[in-house]
Amino acid sequence: MTETLGSAIGSAIVTGGTSGIGLAIARGLVARGFTVVATGRTRPAEPLGEGIHYIEVDHADPAAAEAVLAGWEAVRKARGIGPLAALVNNVGRRHNDLISExxxxxxxxxxxxxxxxxxxxxxxxxxxxxxxxxxxVNISSRLAVVGMPGVSGYAASKGAMNAFTVAAAVELAPLGVRVNAVAPGMTKTPLIEAWLAEQPDPAAAEAEVSGRVPLARLATPGDIAGAAVFLASPESGYITGAILPADGGYTVS
Incomplete structure (x- = not known):
């Protein structure tokens, strides 16, 4: 039976879940009925919200996977949260260099x-x-399939995540684990908002980049969270190996 909205369906881990898209996903999962463990390198200054438990993890550390598991187990013991029902691999870094650099x-x-x-x-x-x-749910990017100068390193990493997503979907299917990815377009995260603010005319800059999108606006973190929560939830129980664009129609245009 499909779970009803708002019912408790277990716990979820969201890496990089303390700001931007990650935090929006964490909050969306809580609204769907998950209890969330969110990872971050530094404790956030503001509360993350009810139902979200923070654990400090540096995912650049080779021992990060063990730290995440230990943190989740500690929260489960202390708070009595449910079994692990979803993992959102969101943490990452931009890499903005020309090939010559x-x-x-x-x-x-x-x-x-x-x-x-x-x-x-x-x-x-x-x-x-x-x-x-x-x-x-792996968080990929439109740049895995759309060429753009200055992002080849980042694009290559997201292309690798797409390939891992489809391979893992087949390999983990016998365990009953589904593996999908969301590929966001340009999203108004604090990073993008800071970039817009640095432009000579921020409103014109936003209008210019939005004009390349069929839906004529940039994504919000909530737009990406909606796609990720769907793929993490029982409603998508027969979907695996999918790369879902959440880019306002950018890649198909």
């Missing part, structure tokens, strides 16, 4: 955080997710 060390850092950390966390948590017939 690419640096070996910086590229390795990007791939380690944007790809390898998610793969290792998936490996560690897949058995727990299998017990609950849970779901994994």
């Amino acid at each position: 690419l640096d070996h060390e910086s590229l390795l850092e990007t791939l380690a955080l944007n790809v390898v950390s998610h793969m290792l966390l998936t490996r560690r948590l897949a058995p727990l997710l299998g017990e609950a017939h849970g779901a994994i």
Whole structure:
């Protein structure tokens, strides 16, 4: 039977879940009935909201997967939260360099955080997710399939996540674990809002980038959260291996 909205359906882990898209996803999952454990490198200054428990994790650390598991287990013991039913691999970093400027060390850092950390966390948590017939949602990007100067390192990392998503969907299906991805377009996160504010005419800059989108606006974190929560929830129980664009029609135009 499909769970009713708002009913408790277990716990979820959202990496990088303390701001921007990650926090919107965490709050959306709580509204759907999950209890959420959100990871971050530093404790947020403001409360994350009811139903969201923070654990400090640096996902660039090779031991991050063990730290996430230990943190989730500590919250479960202290708070009595339900079994692990969803993992959202959201944490990542931008990599804005032209090909002529690419640096070996910086590229390795990007791939380690944007790809390898998610793969290792998936490996560690897949058995727990299998017990609950849970779901994994990877946060990708439109830039995995749309060319743009200056983002080749970032685009390559997101392309790798798309490939991992479809491979993991097939491999983990016998465990009852679904694996999908959301590919956001440009989203009004604090990072993008700061970039707009730096432009000579912020309103004109936003109008220019919005004009490339068929729906004629930038995404909000809530737009991306809606797609991620759907893929994490029982309503999408027969969907696996999908890369869902949440880009206002950008990639199809």
